[in-house]
Each structure stands twice: as structure tokens, then as C-alpha cells.
Amino acid sequence: MARPVQYNVKNEGGKPLQIVGAPEGFNGDGFFTTKLSNVVGLARKNSIWPLPFATSCCGIEFMATMASHYDLSRFGAERVGFSPRQCDLLMVMGTIAKKMGPVLRQVYLQMAEPRWVLSVGACASSGGIFDTYSVLQGIDQIIPVDVYVPGCPPRPEAIIDGFMKIQELVGKESIRRRNGEKYKQLMESYGIQ
Amino acid sequence: MELTNDIIKQRLTEKFGDEVTNFEAPYGMLTFEAPKELNLKVLQFLFEDDILQFRFLTDLCAVNYPDDEGRELAVVYHLHNLVNNVRIRFKVFTAVETPDVFSATALHAGANWMERETYDFFGVNFVGHPNLKRILNVDEMDYFPLRKEYPLEDQTRIDKDDAMFGR
Numbered sequence: 503m504a505r506p507v508q509y510n511v512k513n514e515g516g517k518p519l520q521i522v523g524a525p526e527g528f529n530g531d532g533f534f535t536t537k538l539s540n541v542v543g544l545a546r547k548n549s550i551w552p553l554p555f556a557t558s559c560c561g562i563e564f565m566a567t568m569a570s571h572y573d574l575s576r577f578g579a580e581r582v583g584f585s586p587r588q589c590d591l592l593m594v595m596g597t598i599a600k601k602m603g604p605v606l607r608q609v610y611l612q613m614a615e616p617r618w619v620l621s622v623g624a625c626a627s628s629g630g631i632f633d634t635y636s637v638l639q640g641i642d643q644i645i646p647v648d649v650y651v652p653g654c655p656p657r658p659e660a661i662i663d664g665f666m667k668i669q670e671l672v673g674k675e676s677i678r679r680r681n682g683e684k685y686k687q688l689m690e691s692y693g694i695q
Numbered sequence: 696m697e698l699t700n701d702i703i704k705q706r707l708t709e710k711f712g713d714e715v716t717n718f719e720a721p722y723g724m725l726t727f728e729a730p731k732e733l734n735l736k737v738l739q740f741l742f743e744d745d746i747l748q749f750r751f752l753t754d755l756c757a758v759n760y761p762d763d764e765g766r767e768l769a770v771v772y773h774l775h776n777l778v779n780n781v782r783i784r785f786k787v788f789t790a791v792e793t794p795d796v797f798s799a800t801a802l803h804a805g806a807n808w809m810e811r812e813t814y815d816f817f818g819v820n821f822v823g824h825p826n827l828k829r830i831l832n833v834d835e836m837d838y839f840p841l842r843k844e845y846p847l848e849d850q851t852r853i854d855k856d857d858a859m860f861g862r
Contacts, residue, residue: 600833633848635840636832 522548539677546590546616547673548578550665553589555609557596560623560655564595567658577665586612591668592645595655597625598638610645611694615680618672620664621647624654646688698746698779700725706747710740717786724782731787734770735797738785741774742802749774749783752799755809757817759791761843767791770819772799789819791842798824816841 525544527536552574556564567574568582583589586609598606610619621641624630627650629639641647648671651664679685689695700720707715707727715737717728729737741749754773761767766788775782789796798821799806810821811830818839821827829836838845 601831629849629852633852635836635845635847635849637849639849639852 539675542677543673543675546675547669550577550579550591550618550669550672551581551583551589552579552591552593552620552665553583553586553609553613555592555594555596555606557598557602558625560595560626563655563658563661564593564622567661572658572662574662574665577662577669579665586610587614589613590617590672592617592619593622594619594626594641595622597630597632598641599636600638601636603638603644606641607644616672616675618648618668619645620649620651620668622651622661622664623656624652627652630654644692646692698776698781703747703781703783706744707737707740711737724784726784726786728786728788731770731789731796734772734785734787735799735802738772738774738799738802741783741785747776748778749776751775751777752803752805752809753782755799755806755813757813757819757841759817759841759843761791763788765790768794768817768819770796770813794819795822796820797822798827800824815839818842 522544524534525536525540527534527540554561554564556562566572574580579591586592590613592610592613594606610617619641621627625632625637626641627647629637631654633639638644649664649667651660653660656664700723703725704718704727711729711733714733715727715729717726719726741747751774752772753775754771756771758769758771759767760769768789768791770787770789772785773782774785787796794817796819798810800810800821800823807825808830810819810824811827813819814821814824814827815829815832816839828834832840840847
């Protein structure tokens with residue numbers, strides 16, 4: 503007897519299925535027009551490949567976020583990549599010592615454009631309680647950060663909230679932004695070519 | 696025969712006379728001091744003597760006493776006699792202006808990284824060390840962070856209220 507597969511096959515019980523809506527555009531008979539950047543943004547924001555850079559307790563919260571209970575894959579971020587060259591989103595979770603700064607920077611440089619950075623927790627965002635000689639006082643001293651998640655450590659809900667803020671940024675980003683003068687200036691302020 | 700603190704003390708004073716001083720035993724652990732010029736001679740005697748046999752260097756570290764003029768830096772050797780399971784503590788003191796102490800790497804290979812760490816945090820210059828450079832902190836660091844003349848907090852922060860952070 504075939505094993506009954508009942509979940510995620512058909513919509514039994516009439517539960518509302520969440521499907522990403524179409525972007526704003528002009529709809530007619532057999533055609534649909536919209537901006538290219540909207541379509542690209544829609545595709546990018548729902549298929550982000552995160553690269554976890556977990557160094558301490560925030561990394562444990564991230565593990566909970568990825569696991570079944572909170573399940574970050576519901577946001578299209580199923581595929582956690584462990585090579586920076588394949589990933590879109592660098593998630594920095596935990597204390598970054600000054601000696602690790604160049605390593606983090608190297609990982610960021612190895613990522614291909616477009617790339618985003620999520621700074622999770624007090625330590626990654628500001629050094630946290632470690633106001634001391636050996637700890638980097640916020641990763642934004644060496645790489646640009648898109649979204650900061652506060653907390654020590656933040657709960658998985660907070661990490662998901664930060665991730666959704668990233669999704670919002672990704673979805674609304676103009677496809678020309680990374681070629682713009684302003685972006686170039688931002689990169690130059692960090693000494694990145 | 697059990698190796699007691701009294702025997703160790705007696706062996707040391709027989710060999711070095713008045714040079715070894717300040718014998719005490721906090722929590723039963725024999726602690727004494729010698730001039731820094733003699734540190735290798737004392738360590739070698741402790742290593743090679745048939746009765747003492749202190750052949751394992753458990754730890755090597757430094758302490759900063761900024762108010763003790765001429766003796767600001769103490770280098771502390773923790774030694775272990777593995778045969779009798781006896782531990783002792785041996786200190787040498789040096790002035791912070793001339794923090795030169797002979798390296799124990801020739802006697803204890805394990806002293807290599809511990810001396811690098813002590814140099815890294817206190818700036819003790821171990822004369823004769825094969826590779827005396829920073830081991831834990833970033834190479835660009837231009838001070839010795841565990842000396843008490845330097846504040847603990849990162850001084851590059853401008854966004855923290857000084858009064859709230861004890862500066």
C-alpha cells in the first residue's frame with residue numbers, strides 16, 4: 503500500500519496558503535508589465551542564501567532559528583551556504599575579536615555582489631559588554647552593515663525580524679544601486695574596491 | 696620519604712644561601728623568591744636535583760605591582776614534581792623599565808608559548824627566547840594591555856558616556 507502523504511501536497515482543510523503576490527504593474531489580457539527591478543527584487547528576497555558567521559551565543563540562537571521550531575526556511579532561506587562565494591547574506595553572530603577582524607573582512611570580500619550584512623546581537627553591533635582591548639567595537643568598523651539586531655543574545659523571533667528587514671531592503675533595492683556613485687563612496691569609506 | 700615543604704626549603708637554602716628569600720606557604724603551596732639573575736640557576740637546580748625533581752612547568756605568568764618601585768613586574772613559575780605530586784611557586788621580580796628576564800625555554804620547552812603570552816600582555820623581555828613576539832593579541836598592538844598603567848576599556852569609543860563606564 504502506498505504510504506499516504508498528506509501534508510504539503512494539497513491544501514486540505516482550507517488552510518490559507520501563503521504565496522508571494524505579484525509586484526505592482528499593469529495587467530491585461532495574457533500579459534503583465536512591471537519594472538525589472540521589482541521582479542529581480544522579488545526573486546532575490548525570497549531566495550536569500552545566508553552565510554552564518556557564528557562565534558558565540560548568538561550563533562546558538564541562530565541554530566534555533568534555522569531548526570524546525572522557528573524554521574528560517576519559511577522565508578526562502580532554506581539553503582545555508584558555507585562558502586562566501588555562493589552566498590548573498592552574511593549573518594555575523596557573536597563577539598568579533600580584533601584579531602578576527604581581518605578574517606571577517608576577507609569573508610565579506612569573497613562574497614559576490616549583491617551582498618548584504620546582518621549584524622546579530624550586541625557584540626557584533628557594538629562590542630556589547632566587551633568594552634576591552636581585544637574586542638572589535640562593532641563590525642561596522644570594518645564592513646558595511648545593512649541591519650542590526652539588538653539583544654544579548656536576541657531571541658529567534660528577533661533574528662527573524664532582522665531577516666525580514668533584510669528581505670524588505672533586498673526587495674526594494676534598485677538594480678542600479680550597486681553601480682551608483684553613492685555605493686562606490688560607501689565601499690571606498692571602508693577601503694574596499 | 697615524603698617530600699615536604701621543609702625539605703624543599705632546606706635543599707634550596709643549602710644551595711643558594713641567602714639568595715632565596717620570602718618563603719611562605721599560602722594554602723600549603725610553598726612559594727619563594729630569588730633575584731632575577733638567578734632564575735635559570737634555581738630552575739635548573741630544581742629540575743636536576745635528585746630529591747626535588749621539579750621537571751614540569753605548569754604555568755608561567757607575570758603580575759604587575761605598579762606601586763612597588765623597582766619590583767613592578769613579577770614573573771611567576773609554577774612547578775610540579777610529578778613523582779611525588781608536589782607543587783611549588785617561584786617568583787622573580789624586575790623593574791618595569793628594564794623588564795629583562797632570562798628565558799626558560801632551554802630548560803622547559805613548554806615555556807616557549809607561555810613566555811610569548813607573558814611578553815604579549817606584560818612586556819617582559821625574555822632574553823634568549825627563540826621567537827619572542829605576540830601570540831594572542833593583534834600584531835599591531837603597541838602596548839601591553841595587562842599592565843595597570845593602561846585602562847581596560849577600548850579608548851577608541853566615543854559613543855559611551857565616560858561617567859557610566861568608569862573612565
